Amino acid sequence: MTILTRRVHLCALALLVAGNAAAQTITTPRQHFGFDIGDDYQLATYTQFMDYWQKIDKESSRMQVIEIGTTEEGRPHLAAIITAPENFAKLDRYKQISQQLHRGGGLTDAQARLLAREGKAVVWIDGGLHATEVVGPHQLIETVFQLVSRTDEETTRILRDVIVVAVHANPDGMQMVSKCYMQNAEPTARRTCSPRLYEKYAGHDNNRDFYMSNVKETQNMNKLMYWEWLPQIMYNHHQSGPVGTVIFAPPFRDPFNYNLDPMIVTGLDLVGSAMHNRFLQEGKPGFTMRSGAPYSTWWNGGLRTTAYFQNIIGLLTEIIGSPTPSQIPPTMSQILPRGDLPAPIRPQEWRFRQSIDYSVTANYAVLDLASRYKDQFLFNIYRMGANQIERGSRDHWTISSQDMTRLQAAAAPSAPAPSSGGRGGRGAEGGASTARRRRRR
Numbered sequence: 001m002t003i004l005t006r007r008v009h010l011c012a013l014a015l016l017v018a019g020n021a022a023a024q025t026i027t028t029p030r031q032h033f034g035f036d037i038g039d040d041y042q043l044a045t046y047t048q049f050m051d052y053w054q055k056i057d058k059e060s061s062r063m064q065v066i067e068i069g070t071t072e073e074g075r076p077h078l079a080a081i082i083t084a085p086e087n088f089a090k091l092d093r094y095k096q097i098s099q100q101l102h103r104g105g106g107l108t109d110a111q112a113r114l115l116a117r118e119g120k121a122v123v124w125i126d127g128g129l130h131a132t133e134v135v136g137p138h139q140l141i142e143t144v145f146q147l148v149s150r151t152d153e154e155t156t157r158i159l160r161d162v163i164v165v166a167v168h169a170n171p172d173g174m175q176m177v178s179k180c181y182m183q184n185a186e187p188t189a190r191r192t193c194s195p196r197l198y199e200k201y202a203g204h205d206n207n208r209d210f211y212m213s214n215v216k217e218t219q220n221m222n223k224l225m226y227w228e229w230l231p232q233i234m235y236n237h238h239q240s241g242p243v244g245t246v247i248f249a250p251p252f253r254d255p256f257n258y259n260l261d262p263m264i265v266t267g268l269d270l271v272g273s274a275m276h277n278r279f280l281q282e283g284k285p286g287f288t289m290r291s292g293a294p295y296s297t298w299w300n301g302g303l304r305t306t307a308y309f310q311n312i313i314g315l316l317t318e319i320i321g322s323p324t325p326s327q328i329p330p331t332m333s334q335i336l337p338r339g340d341l342p343a344p345i346r347p348q349e350w351r352f353r354q355s356i357d358y359s360v361t362a363n364y365a366v367l368d369l370a371s372r373y374k375d376q377f378l379f380n381i382y383r384m385g386a387n388q389i390e391r392g393s394r395d396h397w398t399i400s401s402q403d404m405t406r407l408q409a410a411a412a413p414s415a416p417a418p419s420s421g422g423r424g425g426r427g428a429e430g431g432a433s434t435a436r437r438r439r440r441r
């Protein structure tokens with residue numbers, strides 16, 4: 001059911017017949033996979049994932065599966081649009097509004113506010129980019145299932161206000177890693193493994209390809225993100241969390257990338273706070289931020305970070321977890337609460353389902369905020385675009401840490417001159433030091 005017109009007709013029919021979405025019966029993950037997502041020693045393959053999404057697409061008027069291309073190994077590369085049934089009839093209009101506000105130019109502020117009111121917030125959620133980080137695609141299965149099956153007030157409101165673009169980020173990798181994990185007949189002997197590169201050409205460096213689009217998976221996702229939907233928020237799931245914690249969540253450490261619009265930074269604070277508060281509301285301690293990990297806004301070639309240059313609020317989380325139960329070890333530096341670790345977690349055994357639940361909490365925090373502040377997020381991406389057009393229309397220069405080094409040297413003529421590269425001083429961390437401190441993500 002991938003043709004939009006047919007989809008719209010079916011949605012309309014479903015509404016008429018069923019009266020409301022609650023009447024729909026959605027196949028549960030247990031019914032389809034034979035286990036609940038997050039059960040110990042169980043991983044789903046991409047073939048099973050694809051069958052499941054196609055099955056619940058037929059059952060739900062909230063979901064439209066789309067094939068965004070093929071992978072390097074020839075598999076269909078799936079994404080899904082999830083929103084309220086009535087929004088599908090106006091999907092092209094909502095896409096047009098998202099594109100128009102993103103461009104920033106040609107609108108007055110008043111026109112932008114009207115479009116923001118009419119439009120829907122667009123939120124991208126992906127999973128599975130790094131295939132051995134198995135929480136990623138599995139939290140995507142669980143989150144999408146909850147979005148299409150839950151009938152609570154919050155889910156209904158989210159679906160009314162938000163268009164969720166759910167994207168599998170590495171189908172070939174999921175197939176390879178899940179088959180490798182499940183090959184041992186004795187469940188307790190199963191361990192995460194990958195027989196070879198889990199993206200045919202790039203392996204883990206599939207997250208180094210988004211600025212140059214060399215491999216098909218990147219081309220498919222970049223087209224969906226930058227040519228079609230231009231989400232106001234995108235959320236890129238990774239593993240693993242810092243030792244002694246469960247999850248690293250935004251905001252990111254200083255220094256902030258001053259080449260970006262400052263509303264990216266305040267936007268990251270806003271969305272990050274929504275995650276942190278919801279973790280605490282639901283009794284989920286052990287999240288850390290900023291200085292809790294080396295992740296920053298300076299690596300410019302990844303799925304999350306190329307988005308910043310399109311004024312998209314890009315989120316990254318790094319979570320622990322494996323279907324083979326693991327441990328949160330005693331860690332001296334993670335015992336005392338601090339600003340970047342408000343609620344430390346006790347050492348304990350850790351199960352896969354807990355990581356799935358934390359991920360769903362984080363996704364719902366983002367979606368709830370996007371629903372409540374829909375007009376704000378839509379207007380803000382217009383504001384950022386308009387800011388850049390305005391800066392480019394006059395003599396504008398971005399002040400860098402190297403400029404500051406030179407300025408400080410000029411202000412103190414008796415002090416020793418800076419080295420020739422101008423990279424002296426702490427302010428240059430965003431350049432050379434970041435490369436040294438960067439972790440794989």
Ligand SMILES: [Zn+2]
Pocket residue numbers: 130133237238239440441
């Ligand atoms: Zn990763």
